Amino acid sequence: MMKRIAVALCVLAVGASAVAQDTFPSKPITFVVPYPAGGGTDVVARALADEMGRRMGQTILVDNKPGAAGILGTMTVVKAPADGHTVLISLVQSALTNQFLFKKLPYDTRRDLAFVTEIATAPLVLAVNASNVPARDLGQLQAWAAKNKGKVNYGSWGPGSFPHLAGSLLSSRGELDMTHVAYKGEAPMTQDLVGGQISFVIGSPLTLKPFIDDGRVRPLAVTGHSRSSVLPQVPTFAESGDKDPAFQLLGWMGMLVPKSTPAPVVARLEKEAREAINSTALRARFQALGLLPLGSTAAEFQADFESALPVWEKLVKVSGAQLD
Known part of the structure; x- marks a missing residue:
C-alpha cells in the first residue's frame, strides 16, 4: 500500500512539473532590481526584460527596490511565490559579499535562492588623477604611494564595494596607509577624482573613459x-605584474529566483535569458556599456559563485569593512 502511495506521489510531482513548464509564464514577470533606477x-535589467519579454510573448516589468546594500530588494524575491514570476537581477555585493559584510543577514543566497544565469561581467579600471599623480603604471603607483605614505587617498562608490576592498588590499599589502573615501555612487566619486580631491579610484571603464x-x-x-x-590599450593587473586572485x-x-521554484520553470528562464543575452542586439548593447555578455548555465553560474567565495571573503577580512 505504501509503495503504491509513493508511486502515486511521484506521478503527481512529475505531472505538476509538466504543468508548471507548460503554463509558465501565466502572467507578467517582474524583474526586481535592488538598486536605484538609472544605474548600470x-x-x-530593462534591456534584458524587453528582449526576453518579446521572445516569451509576455510582459516583463522592472521594479527597483533599492535600500540597505541590496537587502530590501533581495528579500522581496526571497519572500515571493516560487513560481518564476518574480526574478532577482543582482550584483555581487547583494548576492555574495553581504554575507561577509553584515553580522546578521536575513537571507542566505545558497539556501534561499536558485541560480538561473550569470548575465554579464564587468571589468573595472584603476585610474589616477593625471595632474596630481605621476604614476604611469601600477608599479609606479605603488612606489609613489610608498614615498607618500599616509598622504594618499582613494575613492569608492560605497563601503564594502569592490573598489573599497581592492584599494584596502593594495594599501595593506604595501603597508601604504592609504585613506579610503566612500561616496554615495560612482558619479560623485568620479567628479572628485577629476577634481583632484582623491588620488585614484577603481571604477567602470565606461564612466571614466570621457575623462x-x-x-x-x-x-x-x-x-x-x-x-x-572599452579601454583595449590598458593592461590587466596580471599583465602589470600583479597576479593576486583578487584582481x-x-x-x-x-539572475536568481526563490529556491523552491520548480526546476522546469528555472530551466525555461535560463533558456530564454541565455538566448536573449546572446542575441546580436543585446550583445552589442552590453559591450557598448563596457560589459562582457555571458549567458551562463545555472550550473556554471553556481560554480563561479562558489569558486569566488573565498577570494571575496579574504578581501572583506583584509579591509575590515563591516556594515550594520
Whole structure:
C-alpha cells in the first residue's frame, strides 16, 4: 500500500512539473532590481526584460527596490511565490559579499535562492588623477604611494564595494596607509577624482573613459583575465605584474529566483535569458556599456559563485569593512 502511495506521489510531482513548464509564464514577470533606477544594473535589467519579454510573448516589468546594500530588494524575491514570476537581477555585493559584510543577514543566497544565469561581467579600471599623480603604471603607483605614505587617498562608490576592498588590499599589502573615501555612487566619486580631491579610484571603464580621453584621468590597469573592450590599450593587473586572485575578479550581474521554484520553470528562464543575452542586439548593447555578455548555465553560474567565495571573503577580512 505504501509503495503504491509513493508511486502515486511521484506521478503527481512529475505531472505538476509538466504543468508548471507548460503554463509558465501565466502572467507578467517582474524583474526586481535592488538598486536605484538609472544605474548600470537597471539599464541591463530593462534591456534584458524587453528582449526576453518579446521572445516569451509576455510582459516583463522592472521594479527597483533599492535600500540597505541590496537587502530590501533581495528579500522581496526571497519572500515571493516560487513560481518564476518574480526574478532577482543582482550584483555581487547583494548576492555574495553581504554575507561577509553584515553580522546578521536575513537571507542566505545558497539556501534561499536558485541560480538561473550569470548575465554579464564587468571589468573595472584603476585610474589616477593625471595632474596630481605621476604614476604611469601600477608599479609606479605603488612606489609613489610608498614615498607618500599616509598622504594618499582613494575613492569608492560605497563601503564594502569592490573598489573599497581592492584599494584596502593594495594599501595593506604595501603597508601604504592609504585613506579610503566612500561616496554615495560612482558619479560623485568620479567628479572628485577629476577634481583632484582623491588620488585614484577603481571604477567602470565606461564612466571614466570621457575623462581618460580628455587627459584628466590616466588608466593604469584593469581587473579580470582580459583587457576591456572599452579601454583595449590598458593592461590587466596580471599583465602589470600583479597576479593576486583578487584582481582577477569581475563584478557580475546575475539572475536568481526563490529556491523552491520548480526546476522546469528555472530551466525555461535560463533558456530564454541565455538566448536573449546572446542575441546580436543585446550583445552589442552590453559591450557598448563596457560589459562582457555571458549567458551562463545555472550550473556554471553556481560554480563561479562558489569558486569566488573565498577570494571575496579574504578581501572583506583584509579591509575590515563591516556594515550594520
